Amino acid sequence: MILLVDLCYKKDSLSNYEFVRPIAKIVEKNFAVKHYTELVPEEVKKYEKIILCGTALKDKSYLENIEKFAWLKSVNAPVLGICAGMQVIALTFGSELTEAKEIGMKWIKLVKENKLFSRDLYVYELHGFGVKPSNEFEVLAESDKCVQAIKHKEKEIYGIMFHPEVRQEEIVRNFLKIQ
Amino acid sequence: MKLGILFSGGKDSCLALYRAMQKEEVVCLLTVISKNPESFMFHTPNIHLTEKQAEAIGLPLVSVVTEGEKEKELKELKEVMERGKEEFGIEGVVTGTIESVYQAARIQKICDSLKLWCFNPLWQKNQEEILKELVENGFEVLITGVFAEPFGREWLGKRIDKEVVKKLVEIEGINPAGEGGEIETTVLDAPFFRKRIKVKGREIKFENNSGIMEIKKVELVEK
Numbered sequence: 001m002i003l004l005v006d007l008c009y010k011k012d013s014l015s016n017y018e019f020v021r022p023i024a025k026i027v028e029k030n031f032a033v034k035h036y037t038e039l040v041p042e043e044v045k046k047y048e049k050i051i052l053c054g055t056a057l058k059d060k061s062y063l064e065n066i067e068k069f070a071w072l073k074s075v076n077a078p079v080l081g082i083c084a085g086m087q088v089i090a091l092t093f094g095s096e097l098t099e100a101k102e103i104g105m106k107w108i109k110l111v112k113e114n115k116l117f118s119r120d121l122y123v124y125e126l127h128g129f130g131v132k133p134s135n136e137f138e139v140l141a142e143s144d145k146c147v148q149a150i151k152h153k154e155k156e157i158y159g160i161m162f163h164p165e166v167r168q169e170e171i172v173r174n175f176l177k178i179q
Numbered sequence: 180m181k182l183g184i185l186f187s188g189g190k191d192s193c194l195a196l197y198r199a200m201q202k203e204e205v206v207c208l209l210t211v212i213s214k215n216p217e218s219f220m221f222h223t224p225n226i227h228l229t230e231k232q233a234e235a236i237g238l239p240l241v242s243v244v245t246e247g248e249k250e251k252e253l254k255e256l257k258e259v260m261e262r263g264k265e266e267f268g269i270e271g272v273v274t275g276t277i278e279s280v281y282q283a284a285r286i287q288k289i290c291d292s293l294k295l296w297c298f299n300p301l302w303q304k305n306q307e308e309i310l311k312e313l314v315e316n317g318f319e320v321l322i323t324g325v326f327a328e329p330f331g332r333e334w335l336g337k338r339i340d341k342e343v344v345k346k347l348v349e350i351e352g353i354n355p356a357g358e359g360g361e362i363e364t365t366v367l368d369a370p371f372f373r374k375r376i377k378v379k380g381r382e383i384k385f386e387n388n389s390g391i392m393e394i395k396k397v398e399l400v401e402k
């Protein structure tokens with residue numbers, strides 16, 4: 001079972017249609033959607049893979065509740081954080097956020113080959129913050145503005161700043177293949 | 180949260196409005212009326228009907244007229260959102276964008292500059308599902324513009340029902356929900372309409388695989 005974590009401003013919000021459902025459409029089956037405020041560490045352990053979905057540009061409520069994601073530190077399942085999800089992963093493992101706004105289609109450059117993608121990509125961006133990764137992470141890709149993809153050095157925990165559901169659905173599918 | 184919806188009177192903005200009303204408080208409709216029939220951003224056939232649609236729905240309409248020049252019409256889009264903010268206190272904008280990153284990115288940037296939330300409740304949604312959701316929820320949607328082969332004159336004025344959805348999906352190479360501009364639609368009734376719109380007069384113009392059904396006269400009737 002795959003867990004899709006909704007990071008939007010409230011449970012079952014108008015943003016859910018835009019940031020959670022398109023990911024669910026790619027995952028297709030065997031998934032559960034939970035809002036981040038209702039997750040408890042014991043429950044998270046039940047899932048084989050976890051995807052943290054993005055939020056609206058103006059939505060910053062997840063940053064005020066970063067302690068709700070402490071379970072990430074002890075999780076063994078592969079995790080993919082998209083946009084806001086990447087920010088949450090980065091903060092949980094000691095990184096900092098930077099002001100870095102990108103909206104619309106943009107080229108990003110591959111820095112290190114990885115299990116999710118292996119070339120430069122033309123991606124859809126929608127974020128107000130970037131990430132300055134701590135030394136627990138390696139950088140996988142970057143744009144002229146900020147880091148675009150990271151991986152935890154020891155765990156299968158990935159963060160991507162762009163929205164793969166728009167033009168790179170295969171990234172989500174590649175993530176689902178990780179054991 | 181008080182929201183305004185970018186409203187063209189077509190099926191996508193009406194479905195987005197339906198979804199938004201179930202989650203937040205929609206306080207006004209925002210319409211940019213383009214004089215350019217090939218507008219990059221805005222749906223045009225029967226845009227004049229938005230006033231009657233607003234009356235049927237029971238929401239105020241804020242509208243701005245644009246000449247429809249590619250970058251200039253973005254200024255008018257910003258203006259209509261600003262007016263929504265000033266006149267109705269909107270905190271965010273809803274759109275019916277499905278796949279167009281061109282449209283989505285431009286609206287996101289304007290919302291960002293005005294410190295407004297932006298919601299796209301149909302974003303990346305399966306096109307066939309959109310058509311089915313409209314039919315299942317009793318939306319009365321007419322095809323009022325056709326702009327590509329193989330659509331002939333006979334498509335103009337057709338109501339989108341189960342049979343029409345099936346035909347649209349079968350036509351290869353055409354985006355069945357028409358976001359690529361192959362078809363345009365006008366909504367006459369939906370679950371949130373207080374009154375339905377009855378067409379009393381219409382004119383069909385068609386040539387070279389392209390045409391519109393202009394709705395000339397309507398009346399609002401009780402449901």
